[in-house]
Amino acid sequence: xxxxxxxxxxxxxxxxxxxxxxxxxxxxxxxxxxxxxxxxxxxxxxxxxxxxxxxxxxxxxxxxxxxxxxxxxxxxxxxxxxxxxxxxxxxxxxxxxxxxxxxxxxxxxxxxxxxxxxxxxxxxxxxxxxxxxxxxxxxxxxxxxxxxxxxxxxxxxxxxxxxxxxxxxxxxxxxxxxxxxxxxxxxxxxxxxxxxxxxxxxxxxxxxxxxxxxxxxxxxxxxxxxxxxxxxxxxxxxxxxxxxxxxxxxxxxxxxxxxxxxxxxxxxxxxxxxxxxxxxxxxxxxxxxxxxxxxxxxxxxxxxxxxxxxxxxxxxxxxxxxxxxxxxxxxxxxxxxxxxxxxxxxxxxxxxxxxxxxxxxxxxxxxxxxxxxxxxxxxxxxxxxxxxxxxxxxxxxxxxxxxxxxxxxxxxxxxxxxxxxxxxxxxxxxxxxxxxxxxxxxxxxxxxxxx
Amino acid sequence: xxxxxxxxxxxxxxxxxxxxxxxxxxxxxxxxxxxxxxxxxxxxxxxxxxxxxxxxxxxxxxxxxxxxxxxxxxxxxxxxxxxxxxxxxxxxxxxxxxxxxxxxxxxxxxxxxxxxxxxxxxxxxxxxxxxxxxxxxxxxxxxxxxxxxxxxxxxxxxxxxxxxxxxxxxxxxxxxxxxxxxxxxxxxxxxxxxxxxxxxxxxxxxxxxxxxxxxxxxxxxxxxxxxxxxxxxxxxxxxxxxxxxxxxxxxxxxxxxxxxxxxxxxxxxxxxxxxxxxxxxxxxxxxxxxxxxxxxxxxxxxxxxxxxx
Numbered sequence: 001x002x003x004x005x006x007x008x009x010x011x012x013x014x015x016x017x018x019x020x021x022x023x024x025x026x027x028x029x030x031x032x033x034x035x036x037x038x039x040x041x042x043x044x045x046x047x048x049x050x051x052x053x054x055x056x057x058x059x060x061x062x063x064x065x066x067x068x069x070x071x072x073x074x075x076x077x078x079x080x081x082x083x084x085x086x087x088x089x090x091x092x093x094x095x096x097x098x099x100x101x102x103x104x105x106x107x108x109x110x111x112x113x114x115x116x117x118x119x120x121x122x123x124x125x126x127x128x129x130x131x132x133x134x135x136x137x138x139x140x141x142x143x144x145x146x147x148x149x150x151x152x153x154x155x156x157x158x159x160x161x162x163x164x165x166x167x168x169x170x171x172x173x174x175x176x177x178x179x180x181x182x183x184x185x186x187x188x189x190x191x192x193x194x195x196x197x198x199x200x201x202x203x204x205x206x207x208x209x210x211x212x213x214x215x216x217x218x219x220x221x222x223x224x225x226x227x228x229x230x231x232x233x234x235x236x237x238x239x240x241x242x243x244x245x246x247x248x249x250x251x252x253x254x255x256x257x258x259x260x261x262x263x264x265x266x267x268x269x270x271x272x273x274x275x276x277x278x279x280x281x282x283x284x285x286x287x288x289x290x291x292x293x294x295x296x297x298x299x300x301x302x303x304x305x306x307x308x309x310x311x312x313x314x315x316x317x318x319x320x321x322x323x324x325x326x327x328x329x330x331x332x333x334x335x336x337x338x339x340x341x342x343x344x345x346x347x348x349x350x351x352x353x354x355x356x357x358x359x360x361x362x363x364x365x366x367x368x369x370x371x372x373x374x375x376x377x378x379x380x381x382x383x384x385x386x387x388x389x390x391x392x393x394x395x396x397x398x399x400x401x402x403x404x405x406x407x408x409x410x411x412x413x414x415x416x417x418x419x420x421x422x423x424x425x426x427x428x429x430x431x432x433x434x435x436x437x438x439x440x441x442x443x444x445x446x447x448x449x450x451x
Numbered sequence: 452x453x454x455x456x457x458x459x460x461x462x463x464x465x466x467x468x469x470x471x472x473x474x475x476x477x478x479x480x481x482x483x484x485x486x487x488x489x490x491x492x493x494x495x496x497x498x499x500x501x502x503x504x505x506x507x508x509x510x511x512x513x514x515x516x517x518x519x520x521x522x523x524x525x526x527x528x529x530x531x532x533x534x535x536x537x538x539x540x541x542x543x544x545x546x547x548x549x550x551x552x553x554x555x556x557x558x559x560x561x562x563x564x565x566x567x568x569x570x571x572x573x574x575x576x577x578x579x580x581x582x583x584x585x586x587x588x589x590x591x592x593x594x595x596x597x598x599x600x601x602x603x604x605x606x607x608x609x610x611x612x613x614x615x616x617x618x619x620x621x622x623x624x625x626x627x628x629x630x631x632x633x634x635x636x637x638x639x640x641x642x643x644x645x646x647x648x649x650x651x652x653x654x655x656x657x658x659x660x661x662x663x664x665x666x667x668x669x670x671x672x673x674x675x676x677x678x679x680x681x682x683x684x685x686x687x688x689x690x691x692x693x694x695x696x697x698x699x700x701x702x703x704x705x706x707x708x709x710x711x712x713x714x715x716x717x718x719x720x721x722x723x724x725x726x727x728x729x730x731x732x733x734x735x736x737x738x739x740x741x742x743x744x745x746x747x748x749x750x751x752x753x754x755x756x757x758x759x760x
Binding site: 058059060061063065066067068070071128129130131134135137138141142143145146147148149152234235237238239240384387388389390391392393394395398 | 557569570571574575576577578591600603604605606607608609624625626627628629630632633634636637638640641642643644645646668669670671732735737
C-alpha cells in the first residue's frame with residue numbers, strides 16, 4: 001500500500017469520525033430545556049392519566065358521547081393516529097424501493113413516528129372501550145366476521161413490521177454506539193450491547209440485513225394499505241349516510257399519506273432546529289417533501305371531490321341531511337376551513353418554490369396536521385348526529401356533540417406520548433441513520449466497521 | 452320400555468331436586484355464617500327455626516340471625532338463552548292508526564329493564580314523512596332484523612341472533628366498543644354511560660340475559676322482545692302494557708298474532724295483507740321482524756306543532 005493511499009484512508013477515517021461525532025451529538029447533550037420539554041410532556045400525560053382514571057371510575061359518561069353520538073373524539077384520534085403511522089411505509093418502503101436516495105435522513109424520523117403513533121392508537125382505542133377490563137374477550141371470543149378483529153390483526157402486524165423496519169437499520173448504528181458511548185451509564189451500554197446483536201459488519205451480516213430489509217419493505221406496503229382500509233371499513237361497513245361509501249378505503253389511505261408527510265415535515269423541522277442538523281436535513285429536503293406533499297394532497301383532493309360532490313349532486317334522502325350539515329349547516333365552518341386551509345390552499349401555495357422553504361413548509365404542515373385531525377372528527381361525528389330516524393325523547397344535549405375537558409386532555413395526552421417517545425429516542429439513538437449516510441457519502445465498509 | 456323411561460326420568464328429577472336442596476342448604480349455611488360473623492353479639496329473638504346445614508345435620512337457629520339471600524339460585528340458563536325457543540319465530544305488528552302516544556309501553560319497558568329516563572329500548576317517535584303528509588306516532592323497538600347489522604360487527608359475539616328471531620346482548624360478554632350502536636340504522640341501542648339506575652338495588656341479583664338485567668356500566672343494552680316473558684308463555688311487557696290495542700305479537704310459524712290489549716288472536720298473514728303492512732327502512736335489506744300497519748283512520752291526529760327535531 002502506498003503512503004498516499006494510507007494517507008487517504010487516514011483522512012477518510014477522520015472525516016468519518018467527524019460525521020459520527022456530529023450525528024451522535026444529540027446523545028451527548030445535557031440541556032435544561034430538554035428536561036423542561038420532557039417535564040411538560042409528562043405533565044400533559046399525567047393529566048390524561050388522571051382523567052382516564054376518573055373515566056374508569058365514573059364511566060364513559062365523563063365524555064360528551066351519548067346514545068346518538070356514540071363515538072367521538074377518541075375514535076377520531078384513533079383514525080388520525082393510524083393515518084399518521086402510514087408515513088413510515090411511505091418514506092421507508094415506497095420511496096426506498098423506488099430508489100429515491102434523498103429520503104435516507106428522513107427514514108428513521110418517519111419510522112419512529114409510525115411506531116409511536118401506533119402505540120398511541122392502540123392505547124386510545126382501549127380508552128374508548130366501555131369495559132377495558134374485558135379486553136381479553138377479543139382473544140377468547142373474537143369473531144373473524146367483525147371489522148374490529150380485522151383491524152386488530154392488521155394494526156398489530158403493521159406495528160411488528162414497523163418496529164423491525166425501525167430496528168434492523170439501527171443495528172449497525174447501535175454497534176457504533178457501543179464503541180463511542182463508553183462514558184454513558186451502565187444500563188445504557190448494556191442496552192446497546194444487547195440490541196447490537198453482535199453486529200460486526202461482516203459480509204454475511206450485511207447480506208442478511210439488506211435482504212431482510214428489502215423483504216420487509218415489500219411486505220409492509222400491502223399491510224400499510226390494509227390498516228387504513230380496514231380502519232375505514234369500521235365506518236363503511238355500516239349503513240349510515242356519510243359512512244356508507246365504497247371509496248372510503250382509498251379515500252382514507254390518500255388522506256393518511258398526506259397527513260403523514262406533513263407530520264414528517266413538522267418533526268424534521270423541529271429536529272433540524274433543535275440539534276442543528278442543517279447539513280443533513282437540508283432546504284432541499286423541505287423542497288422535495290413539499291413536492292411529495294403536493295402530490296399526496298392532489299390525490300386526496302380527488303377523493304374528496306368524489307366523496308362529497310357525488311352525494312351532493314344527488315341529494316338522496318338520508319344523505320342530504322348529512323351533506324347539507326357539512327356544506328351549509330352546523331359543521332360548515334369547520335368543513336370549509338378544513339378543506340380550504342388544510343388542503344386546497346396548501347396545494348396552491350406549495351406549487352411555488354418560495355413556499356417550499358423550511359419555515360413556510362413548517363407553517364403549512366402544521367395547518368395540514370390540525371386540519372387532518374378535524375377532518376377525522378368531521379368523518380366520525382356529523383354522521384352519527386344524522387341518523388335515519390328522528391332524535392326524540394332525549395335531552396337537548398343529545399343533538400350535539402361537544403367533547404368534554406376530560407376527553408380533550410386524554411386526546412392531547414395521546415399526542416404528547418408520541419412527542420415523548422420521539423424526544424427520548426433522539427437522545428438514545430441517532431435520529432439520522434449513521435451508517436447509511438456514511439455509505440451514501442462513499443465511506444468504505446472497513447472504515448465504518450473498524451473505527 | 453315406557454316404564455323404564457319413566458323411572459329414568461323420575462330418577463333424574465330426584466337428582467335435580469336433591470341437587471337444588473343441597474345448593475339451598477349451602478346457601479343457607481353460608482348466609483348463617485355471614486350473619487353470625489357480622490353481628491355476633493346481637494340479642495336473639497327467642498324464635499327458633501330448624502334448618503339443614505351443609506353437614507346434613509338438622510340445626511336450630513334463632514330467627515334473628517337469619518337474613519335471606521337475595522340470590523337467584525335457579526340454574527344459570529344464560530348459555531341456553533343463546534339458542535332461542537324451539538318452533539318459534541316471533542313477530543310484532545304495530546298498528547300505527549291506534550297509537551295515541553300514551554307511552555305506557557315506554558314506561559313499563561324502562562321500569563322492567565332498569566333504564567334511566569334517557570335510555571330507550573323502545574321509543575315512541577312523532578313521525579312526519581314529508582311536508583304534506585300527516586304526522587303520526589310510531590313506537591320504535593329494536594327491529595330484531597333477520598340480517599342484523601349490529602350482530603355482524605360485534606367483535607366478541609356479545610350480541611347475537613337466536614333461532615326464534617330475537618336479537619339479544621350478553622352484557623357479561625360486551626366489551627363496550629359501541630360498534631353495534633354505530634351499525635344500527637334504527638338507533639335502537641343504548642349504552643350505560645354511567646353506573647346503571649338503581650345499581651344498589653340490583654346488587655347480587657343474578658344476571659338474566661333474556662331480560663338484560665341487572666344492567667352493567669360500560670355495556671350496551673337493547674330491546675329483548677321480552678324474551679323472559681316469552682319463555683314463560685306470556686306476551687312482552689310493552690305489548691300487554693298498551694291501553695290502545697296498538698300491538699299484536701305472535702309466532703310466524705303459527706300464523707297467529709295476539710293483540711295485547713284486546714286479547715284477540717288473528718291471522719298474521721291476513722292482518723298484514725288487509726292493512727298493507729310495511730317494515731321500517733325496508734330498502735336497507737335488514738329484514739326486520741316488526742311490521743307496521745299504516746296510520747290510516749287514526750284515533751288521534753298529533754298536533755303539527757308537536758314535531759320536534
